[in-house]
Amino acid sequence: MLRQDSQDAPLFGEEDGNIGARKSNIRHPLVSFFHLFFRTSAILVYLLCDIFSSRFIACMVTIILLLSCDFWTVKNVSGRLLVGLRWWNQVDTDGKSHWVFESRKAVVLMGLVLQWANLYGYVRCKLGGQTNLRNMAQNYLGAQMFKQAMKEEP
Known part of the structure; x- marks a missing residue:
């Protein structure tokens, strides 16, 4: 330096x-x-x-x-x-x-740790949000189909 x-x-x-x-x-x-x-x-x-x-x-x-x-x-x-x-x-x-x-080396290390934490959080939200949305849609459709099936039987 x-x-x-x-x-x-x-x-x-x-x-x-x-x-x-x-x-x-x-x-x-x-x-x-x-x-x-x-x-x-x-x-x-x-x-x-x-x-x-x-x-x-x-x-x-x-x-x-x-x-x-x-x-x-x-x-x-x-x-x-x-x-x-x-x-x-x-x-x-x-x-x-x-x-x-x-x-300073601690500054670079902390910056890398924080950037990886941000990336992990972003990817987790991105993938987790789609999975939760997909699960909610499947559950809703399943519940609607179950209700329709129950109405038609009697």
């Missing part, structure tokens, strides 16, 4: 040193605020855009700007400080572009 001298933040595993002097449980409260502010604002503008303005273009531009600020904040600030993610592009002497990604 390469360390760029222009970046002042510590690398992964290095700590700030004043760990015991913190008063808050939130390690970076300002970063956490802006991490939530931009995406929450974009959702609120989306939901309430008809109240603020009837012009579609103004609402769309505002939402795109808020989401762009959210992307920049996650890539450059909160992703790095809160969970230890960094990436950048380097161009070597041959002119080839190489993307460099850094992350």
Whole structure:
């Protein structure tokens, strides 16, 4: 992993040193605020855009700007400080572009676990929902046929 001298933040595993002097449980409260502010604002503008303005273009531009600020904040600030993610592009002497990604191993493992849990839940709901629907339809049809058969006998 390469360390760029222009970046002042510590690398992964290095700590700030004043760990015991913190008063808050939130390690970076300002970063956490802006991490939530931009995406929450974009959702609120989306939901309430008809109240603020009837012009579609103004609402769309505002939402795109808020989401762009959210992307920049996650890539450059909160992703790095809160969970230890960094990436950048380097161009070597041959002119080839190489993307460099850094992350803490626990973050990658947790992301993989959560993605597999989402996939498992989706597949389970997809297959289970069809099976339950099919069973309900068969049970309903069977009950209707039984009722018809019982009516015709007497």
